[in-house]
Amino acid sequence: xxxxxxxxxxxxxxxxxxxxxxxxxxxxxxxxxxxxxxxxxxxxxxxxxxxxxxxxxxxxxxxxxxxxxxxxxxxxxxxxxxxxxxxxxxxxxxxxxxxxxxxx
Amino acid sequence: xxxxxxxxxxxxxxxxxxxxxxxxxxxxxxxxxxxxxxxxxxxxxxxxxxxxxxxxxxxxxxxxxxxxxxxxxxxxxxxxxxxxxxxxxxxxxxxxxxxxxxxxxxxxxxxxxxxxxxxxxxxxxxxxxxxxxxxxxxxxxxxxxxxxxxxxxxxxxxxxxxxxxxxxxxxxxxxxxxxxxxxxxxxxxxxxxxxxxxxxxxxxxxxxxxxxxxxxxxxxxxxxxxxxxxxxxxxxxx
Numbered sequence: 455x456x457x458x459x460x461x462x463x464x465x466x467x468x469x470x471x472x473x474x475x476x477x478x479x480x481x482x483x484x485x486x487x488x489x490x491x492x493x494x495x496x497x498x499x500x501x502x503x504x505x506x507x508x509x510x511x512x513x514x515x516x517x518x519x520x521x522x523x524x525x526x527x528x529x530x531x532x533x534x535x536x537x538x539x540x541x542x543x544x545x546x547x548x549x550x551x552x553x554x555x556x557x558x
Numbered sequence: 559x560x561x562x563x564x565x566x567x568x569x570x571x572x573x574x575x576x577x578x579x580x581x582x583x584x585x586x587x588x589x590x591x592x593x594x595x596x597x598x599x600x601x602x603x604x605x606x607x608x609x610x611x612x613x614x615x616x617x618x619x620x621x622x623x624x625x626x627x628x629x630x631x632x633x634x635x636x637x638x639x640x641x642x643x644x645x646x647x648x649x650x651x652x653x654x655x656x657x658x659x660x661x662x663x664x665x666x667x668x669x670x671x672x673x674x675x676x677x678x679x680x681x682x683x684x685x686x687x688x689x690x691x692x693x694x695x696x697x698x699x700x701x702x703x704x705x706x707x708x709x710x711x712x713x714x715x716x717x718x719x720x721x722x723x724x725x726x727x728x729x730x731x732x733x734x735x736x737x738x739x740x741x742x743x744x745x746x747x748x749x750x751x752x753x754x755x756x757x758x759x760x761x762x763x764x765x766x767x768x769x770x771x772x773x774x775x776x777x778x779x780x781x782x783x784x785x786x787x788x789x790x791x792x793x794x795x796x
Contacts, residue, residue, distance in 0.1 A: 455597070455598040455624055456594060456597045456598050456599030456603055456620075456621060456624050456625075457603075457624075457630060458603060459630065460620060460624065460630045460633060460634060461599075461603050461606055461607045461610075461611070462606075462610070463634055464607070464611050464616065464617075464620055464634060464637050464638070464641075465606075465607070465610030465611045466610075467634070467637075467638050467641060468610075468611045468612070468613050468616055468637075468638075468641040468644070469610070469666065469667060471638070471641045471642055471644045471645045471648075472613075472641075472644045472645070472647075472648055472666040472667065472669040473648070473663065473666045474645050474648065475644060475645035475646060475647060475648020475649045475650075475651075475652070475669065476648030476649075476651055476652050476655060476662060476665060476666045476669055477648070477652075477659070477662050477663065477666060479645075479648070479649055479652075480649075480652045481649070481652045481653055482649075483649065484645075484646065484649065487777070487778055487780075489646050489649075490777040490778075491774040491775065491777040491778065492642055492643050492645070492646050492774070493643065493646065493777070494742065494743065494746040494773070494774040494776070494777045495639055495640060495642065495643055495771060495774055496615060496640065496643065496733070496734065496737050497734060497737040497738060497743040497744070497746040497747040497750065497773075498746040498747060498749065498750030498770050498771055498772075498773035498774050499615075499619065499636060499639060499640055499750060499767065499770055499771050500615060500619075500640075500730050500733055500734040500737070500747075501734055501738075501746075501747035501748070501750045501751040501754075501770070502750045502751055502753065502754035502766065502767050502770030503618070503619055503622055503636075503726075503727070503730050503754075503767060504727045504730045504731060504734065504751065505751045505754045505755050505758075506622070506626065506754055506758065506766060506767060507622055507626075507723075507726050507727035507730065508724075508727045509755065509758075510626070510758045511626075512626065512627055512763060513758060513759055513760075513761075513762075513763065514759070515755075515758055515759060519721070519724075520723065520724050520727065523721060523724040523727075523728065524724060524727045524728060524731060527724075527727070527728035527731045527732070528731050531731050531732050531735040532735070536582065537582050537585050537586065537732045538582070538585045540728055540729075540731060540732040541585060541586075541589055541725055541728045541729050541732060543728070544721075544724045544725065544727065544728025544729075544731065545720065545721040545722055545724050545725050545728060546721065547721070547724075548721030548723070548724035549719070549720050549721030549724075550721075552718075552721060
């Protein structure tokens, strides 16, 4: 459940991250190894989010209509389709497979 | 053409690129608005989040974790790990964004993937500054308008019927694609995904996402230093 506490804490935290780099530390540099690892966070974490949102419901691993939708989205992204095509295709294929298979 | 005219033409091209990028980001924002409301948030919560957090991947991540029953702590943790890269962007931009403290404090809110990439893609300091403010500004407007539209729409429809539960993973796919186009990013992505998959049945919701970030440790060996130059979001941004 999304709550006000989470929204406000995250707002504060995200701004602190931005200000720390731009204003507080400024032109001094972090150790290269730290910058390298931080640059890899989106690759690791977003891929994990895709896995979770596609193959799980709570703590159960499942294979349902979402897998087909996300596979279609991945194919589109790999072929360098625009963002809107990737998202709409993912959503449409999921809805279609769900309708055809008759489940939610 | 004299130098001033050439400058003006170059700036106009930069402006177009920045503004069209803003429109593309609006699509993500609509998906975010729908998802935030589906996760039990109000329209106001979704909008305040976009205004104050204003870093897309973190917002998506936080909502995705709580939507599936994860704790607020796990949601905040994963979102903050994603937000940490904005610190590195800030470092990169600190040479470009100068001026009064107040100006830099406002600029800080606009330090995101896209504004950093567009600014560092320019050659001259003037074009870099213009690209930063134009991209940051247009994305700020589009991101918040898109969130409002998505949140209002999300309240009106049943997300499952329209396959909108797939909007988040599909959005993540579009978001992560550029990060997986180089070897190190691809390895980190595969490892992160596997860690998550293995942990899902055994740990509380949200924990697999936090643990997946251990995959970034493959960036430690020094032999990966050259590879890192080519990664999006680092000092070597194209």
